[in-house]
Amino acid sequence: MDNLTNTKSSNVYLITAVASLGGLLFGYDTAVISGAVGALRSFFIDELSTDPALAQSAIIQYKAIIVLSCLTVFGLFGAFFFRFFKRTTSIILLVLTFLIGGWLLYANFISEETVLSETLTNSILGFMVSSALVGCIIGASLGDRVANSVGRRNGLLIAAFLFFISAAGSGYPELLNPFSSGDLSTFIVYRIIGGIGVGLASMLAPLYIAEMAPANIRGKLVSCNQLAIVGGMLIVYFVNYFIVKGQSDQWINTIGWRYMFLSECIPAVLFLISLFFVPKTPRFQVLKGNDEAAIETLTKYNGPSKASLILTEIKRSFKIKKAPWLSYGWGIIIIGLLLSVFQQFVGINVVLYYAPEIFKGMGMKTDASMLQTIIVGIINLIFTVIAIFTVDKFGRKKLMFIGSVIMAVSMIGLGTVLYSQDTGMAALLLMLLYIAAFAVSWGPVTWVLLSEIFPNKIKGAMAIAVAVQWLANLLVSWTFPMMNNNTYLTETFHNGFAYWVYGIMAVLSGIFILKFVPETKGKTLEEMEQIWEPKQDVPTVNN
Incomplete structure (x- = not known):
């Protein structure tokens, strides 16, 4: 019995460690930018002040990205109206949101001259740093739909793939540029892609752990995800430090910042591979009508005496x-x-x-x-x-x-x-x-x-x-x-x-x-x- 209990505990802790890599990448991706802010300004923005034609092109593309981001965010938040109000009221509020938001965006941003002012320069830098958060909003908004369509584990696979693509593209935006846009715009797009991965992982990783963990240790195991997020931030601080240690500012501004983003490829690949060795959650299996797979997973992680009872509770919860x-x-x-x-x-x-x-x-x-x-x-x-x-x-x-x-x-x-x-x-x-x-x-x-x-x-x-x-x-x-x-x-x-x-x-x-x-x-x-x-x-x- 002790051996069986130890085996179940080992299995649960193993899948928790794998899922928590999603939290680690969450923290890693959001904090990796911290070491590169000065270099990004030097590499992407400072050259705009010496090249008016390049600046004009970059500003036009920047405005286009902001407009698309705002429309996406307006749409996602507008969908919440239908959960609070009647259909007619929701449609009216949604239209008003787009009209008022669109007018404010045009009057205070789009209509401004394509000249690199101090305010616009700081705005571009701020959005470069925070652009991943647009993706986070998208990923978090789609998380529930992804979880119920392809599953919690497969949703994390998508997140891992997005982390890898974002890391590689952010490191070398001028080489990996299928968007036919400027380097600055391409970098922002790749950061938004990574943000979608963060948004998905922020919801799916704790959900996966909660649905796989036995009730008596669920709180402790779900807490591991929060620790993994903070741990991911700490790891990337160390990585950034050792990348720049002893290097000149010129090297950091041209090469060093690339290594910071590329370093994320390592945990992303590890996360991607590891996910193929963990099961889908019993709750998702029941949702898709696959009770046999659900009972098999429940037996492995909770023991045969509890598996049938938990399966009954899962089915009851759907009612x-x-x-x-x-x-x-x-x-x-x-x-x-x-x-x-x-x-x-x-x-x-x-x-x-x-x-x-x-x-x-x-x-x-x-x-x-x-x-x-x-x-x-x-x-x-x-x-x-x-x-x-x-x-x-x-x-x-x-x-x-x-x-x-x-x-x-x-x-x-x-x-x-x-x-x-x-x-x-x-x-x-x-x-x-x-x-x-x-x-x-x-x-x-x-x-x-x-x-x-x-x-x-x-x-x-x-x-x-x-x-x-x-x-x-x-x-x-x-x-x-x-x-x-x-x-x-x-x-x-x-x-x-x-x-x-x-x-x-x-x-x-x-x-x-x-x-x-x-x-x-x-x-x-x-x-x-x-x-x-x-x-x-x-x-x-x-x-």
Whole structure:
């Protein structure tokens, strides 16, 4: 019996490790850009200022990409209208969204002259860094459809292939260019392709683990995906550091940044190959009417005594009727959306994506800035582990509020230190304190809250919260260079302005948590339903 149990445990941990590679690539792909920001500006953008014809062509293509990206995002988010409103109302809102959004886009962006201004330069750089997030929105929006059509495992195979294509194309966009576009535009397209892989993996990897893991260790194994994401970020920080260590800026700006993106090919290929050796989930097999394959997999990972019972439970779960997303009122929807928005508006991905550039702005050289980024990754990993082991002990609400307070102090303090032009140890310590506060609170605990506050009948509403989270990430990452590199703001605030903005957002996030978010610690899903039922229209909860 012990040997059988050990074998089952080994099998489960093995498939968890394979699926968690999806989370690792998620973190790797989103963080790899951090070491290349300066080089990308030098390689792709600086030459535009000396070649007006090249600049005009690049700007036209950039505008086209922005228009297509906006239309895609408008369409994907517009589809959510049909889950909240009647068909006629949804169509009207969708048309208004396209008309208003299109007019704003034309008036404030498309109609502008094709001249490389400072604002446009910073906009292009910001979008190059954050363009993968457009793909993340697409991938996350399509994740449920992919999971139910080709399956969880096969969906991860698609993600692995997209990771590989993106890594190779981002490294050499001028050679791998089937789009007949400029190098800058081609690079952006490949980053969006990688983002689609991230979006798919962000949904399918934890879903695959949850459906394969026995109930008694499911929480621990699903947590491995979050650790893998943070671990992937830390690994790429090390990779970037060793690529640039001892190299000249000229080499980094022409060759080094390519190696950063190409390095992702290695874990992508490993992930792709490994997925062929793990099974499809029993839930997907039942969904497709293949009960024999489902019972075989369940027996292998849960034992013969539990396999039949679990299969019965899976079949019963398909009979649960889904309720309209507004069954519990707007309150729960708004809280879910604001949890996602504040998680990004406190500025975490600015630190993760632009860390080396931030440290360079503090006067550090390239090697030193990369080394400091590794420290950021280590702090992020350590405090994420702490969060996993404390969230059930201290509660979600308390951790989130404490995190908001410390992040507010850290960001306002960092902005003040930069404003006073004191870029020594104080700035670094405030940055690390901010990372620790986020990693132990808003980083992992937001996902815990999102998974708990939505009752089973409207669990699908979590999709819009996740999509909004990617959109908020895109907005913050795209606008940071516009604030941080703006001549007026830099001369006036010495790069402190953006951090004050994020500090204010942290203050607002703390007020939001304190007044509107319920404590879900120790509550069953049925108890959560009772919390929302008497307060369907007001996003306020008394604990």
